[in-house]
Amino acid sequence: MENGGQRSVSRNIIQNKQYFTHNLLHIFYIFAHIILHMIMIPRSITEKLDEWVQSKIRKPLVLRGARQTGKTTAIRMFSRKFEQYIELNLERPDHRQIFELNKSFEEIITAIFFFAGKRKNINNTLIFIDEIQNSPAAVTSLRYFHEDTPQYAVIAAGSLFESLIGSQIIFPVGRVEYMAMRPLSFIEFLKARNDLQSIGIIKSLKIPESVHHQLLKLFNIYALTGGMPEVVATYTDTNDLVSLNPVFESLITGYRDDIEKYARNLTMREHLRHILHTGFRYAGERIKFEGFGQSAYRSREMGEAFRTIEKAMLCELIYPVTQPELPLLPDFKRSPRLQWLDTGLVNYFAGIQSEIVNATDLINTWKGIIAEHIVGQELLAYNYQTSAKRHFWVREKTTSTAEVDFVIQFNNMVIPIEVKSGKTGHLRSLLQFMTRAPHNIAVRICSNPYNTEDVTLSNGKKIRLINIPFYLISEMYNILPDF
Numbered sequence: 038m039e040n041g042g043q044r045s046v047s048r049n050i051i052q053n054k055q056y057f058t059h060n061l062l063h064i065f066y067i068f069a070h071i072i073l074h075m076i077m078i079p080r081s082i083t084e085k086l087d088e089w090v091q092s093k094i095r096k097p098l099v100l101r102g103a104r105q106t107g108k109t110t111a112i113r114m115f116s117r118k119f120e121q122y123i124e125l126n127l128e129r130p131d132h133r134q135i136f137e138l139n140k141s142f143e144e145i146i147t148a149i150f151f152f153a154g155k156r157k158n159i160n161n162t163l164i165f166i167d168e169i170q171n172s173p174a175a176v177t178s179l180r181y182f183h184e185d186t187p188q189y190a191v192i193a194a195g196s197l198f199e200s201l202i203g204s205q206i207i208f209p210v211g212r213v214e215y216m217a218m219r220p221l222s223f224i225e226f227l228k229a230r231n232d233l234q235s236i237g238i239i240k241s242l243k244i245p246e247s248v249h250h251q252l253l254k255l256f257n258i259y260a261l262t263g264g265m266p267e268v269v270a271t272y273t274d275t276n277d278l279v280s281l282n283p284v285f286e287s288l289i290t291g292y293r294d295d296i297e298k299y300a301r302n303l304t305m306r307e308h309l310r311h312i313l314h315t316g317f318r319y320a321g322e323r324i325k326f327e328g329f330g331q332s333a334y335r336s337r338e339m340g341e342a343f344r345t346i347e348k349a350m351l352c353e354l355i356y357p358v359t360q361p362e363l364p365l366l367p368d369f370k371r372s373p374r375l376q377w378l379d380t381g382l383v384n385y386f387a388g389i390q391s392e393i394v395n396a397t398d399l400i401n402t403w404k405g406i407i408a409e410h411i412v413g414q415e416l417l418a419y420n421y422q423t424s425a426k427r428h429f430w431v432r433e434k435t436t437s438t439a440e441v442d443f444v445i446q447f448n449n450m451v452i453p454i455e456v457k458s459g460k461t462g463h464l465r466s467l468l469q470f471m472t473r474a475p476h477n478i479a480v481r482i483c484s485n486p487y488n489t490e491d492v493t494l495s496n497g498k499k500i501r502l503i504n505i506p507f508y509l510i511s512e513m514y515n516i517l518p519d520f
Contacts, residue, residue, distance in 0.1 A: 078229045078266055080111045082218060085421050089216070090118075090190050097179045097191040101423050102218030103350040103378050104291055107266040108194045111218065112165050119190070120161040123153040127171040136174040142181040160188040170195035180209035194218075215423045217350075220264030220379045222418035223256060224511050229269050239508060242487065242516070249486050252508040260411040260507075261393045263381020264418070278390060285385040289313065296349055308334060308342035316352070316375065317386035321406040321413075323372040351378050355413075357431040358444060361451055361474040365428050365444070374429060380411045398484050399507065400458045408507075409442050409456045412482050415510040416443060416454075430470055439466040447517050454480045464502075468492075471500050478520055480505060480513070489520075 089098055100108050116122035125132045135148045149164065150157045164182075169175050175193075182191045193213075221229065227236050235255065238248055262272045268284050293313050300306035315330035326339035346352050355374040356367035377383050384390045389403050396402045399411070413427055430453060432439040443454040451474065455467040464481065471479050477500040487509055490502040501520055505513060 078107070078110075078221070078225070078270065080107060080114070081222065081225055081419070082111055082216070082421060083115050085216060086111075086115050087118075089214070095187070095190070096212060096214045097182045097193065099179075099213050099215050100192055100194040100218055101215055101350065102194075104295055105265060105267065105288055106218050106220055106378075108218045109165075109167055110266065112163075112167075112192055112194070116163050116165070119163040121155050121159045122163050122165070123149060123155055124165045124167065125149070127166065127168045127175055133172050133175070136172050136178055142178060142185055145178060146186060162188075163190045163192070166191070166193045168195050169193040177209065180212045183209075183212040216421050217423045217425070218421075219418055220414070221266060221269055222264065222511060223259050223415060223508060225418075226259045226262075226264060226269055227255065230273055239512065242509070242512060244487060244506075244509075246486065249506065253484055253506065256506075256508045257393065257396065257399055260380055260399055260407060261384060261390060263379040263384070264414070265379050265381060268381050278394065281381075282385070285382060288382065289386065292349075292351060296346060296351070299345060299349075304338070305342060305345075308338050309345065312339070312342055312346060317377060317383050319375050320377050320380075320383040320387065321374065321410045323374050325372055352376060353427065355427045355429060357440075358428050358451075359431060359433075361430065361444075361453075361470055363446065363449060363451060365446060365451065367426075367428065371431065371433075376410065376413050376427065380407060380414055383407070383410060398458060400456065400484060405456065408482075412454070412456050412507070412510065413443065415507075416445065419511060430466075432466075432469060439469045441466050441470050444470075445513075447514070450474075450476045450478065452478055452480055452517065454482060456482045458483045458485065468494055472496055472498060477501055478503070478517070480517075482507060482510065487516075 086098075089095060100112070102108050113122075113124070116124075125135070127133045127136075132152075135152060136145060140148065146157065155162065166175055179191065179193060182189065224236060224239070227233075227239075232255070235248075235252060238244060239252070244252065258272075261278075262268050262281065265284075265288060267288070268281055271280055271284050272278070293310065296309050296313070297306050300309055311330055311332055311334065315332075319330070325336070326334075326343065327336040328334065329339045332339075343352070343354060347354055353376045355376050356369055357371050357374075358365050359368055360366070384393060384407065387403070389407070393399070393402050393407060399408045402408065416427060417425060428444050430439075430441040430444045430451075441453045442456045444451050445454060446452075453467050453470045453474070455464055457464060467479055467481070471477070472494055477498070479500055480503050482505055484506060485504050487506055488504050490504065492500050492502050494500060503516065503520065505516065509516070
């Protein structure tokens with residue numbers, strides 16, 4: 038019996054080891070596959086980087102964007118076009134030391150190439166300085182890259198240096214240029230899935246009815262996962278919503294740890310924590326700083342905390358405009374709408390993922406807020422200017438209130454965009470806007486097929502309403518010139 042029991046225990050130990058080894062290998066395989074997939078996700082920003090590197094007046098490029106939006110991965114993919122590539126990460130003391138020993142710029146250049154084991158006489162060289170916020174001296178050197186060694190293409194990036202601009206760090210004015218990196222757009226989401234056929238159909242604007250419904254399903258998945266590269270890669274490879282939870286948790290933990298570093302004091306740190314803990318539940322809503330998130334915090338305190346998070350490009354405070362014509366002048370005295378970096382983060386931390394999974398129409402999800410939020414995300418996803426802002430329109434009077442979800446500038450016009458399904462009569466705010474607008478073009482984003490309607494307003498004015506399905510937002514600026 039004793040020997041039999043020992044053999045049984047030994048057999049169980051072996052089986053447990055085999056089970057553990059099998060699962061460990063399985064986890065390692067999935068992790069490795071996801072990392073490989075992340076590296077291979079094509080990003081549209083590389084087209085803008087091509088334009089930058091070929092410009093005759095090229096300056097060092099500062100790539101701005103929130104943590105984990107794929108800046109480093111995109112640059113590494115872009116580096117394949119160069120004969121030589123040098124990457125410095127200034128979180129590493131040995132890399133940071135290159136810039137901080139009071140050397141001349143010529144000595145710094147020599148040290149960079151020597152450290153990387155590269156040749157200085159190769160003009161087709163890309164130098165990438167990551168986490169540059171860790172060294173003000175490195176930021177200063179960008180000026181001399183522009184003035185003394187313009188033959189080298191230089192890109193700098195950092196996870197949170199945006200919050201330091203104008204305070205601890207001063208960028209050399211006029212000697213650098215900027216570009217914004219954002220979460221994946223819907224088109225990039227399709228590229229990540231290698232769904233080139235859907236992209237081709239979208240670009241053609243000729244959408245059969247059966248394909249229309251399939252594209253809506255794909256967009257709903259995009260609205261569910263959002264556009265953070267690691268989330269998209271994980272879901273694409275596993276098709277498992279539960280597997281995204283640790284990724285979202287890791288992202289928000291990283292954001293909290295980073296942003297707290299730049300709090301002026303313990304009190305401000307508490308304000309930042311409060312916003313990152315409760316703020317996702319207020320996505321898409323107009324907010325007041327005073328008492329935000331059922332707190333006792335004052336308006337001034339919360340306003341400062343929100344602006345710090347906004348500088349880190351984790352959120353945007355979208356202020357309304359009140360006029361239907363140019364220029365778009367936000368009214369900062371009115372309550373802003375809160376737009377977060379990514380809709381997938383909102384879904385997870387607001388606890389509404391299951392509602393989206395079961396939704397037949399995105400507009401009916403969470404009182405329509407998620408549909409508006411993902412539209413706002415898409416409107417900015419194809420814009421690489423760091424100064425780009427979103428706007429919405431309000432008409433607030435004691436007798437009535439009207440609000441249009443978004444307005445955009447197209448040529449010399451302010452085009453209203455309403456995210457809503459149903460009959461035209463339900464678009465009261467948009468129709469009020471159009472009675473005041475000096476043109477006749479309006480846009481509705483919805484789940485219906487792409488089409489147009491001729492509408493006569495109560496004052497007799499005739500307008501053209503363009504109905505654009507969610508998946509065609511990327512083509513809006515190609516659609517508008519036809520009208």
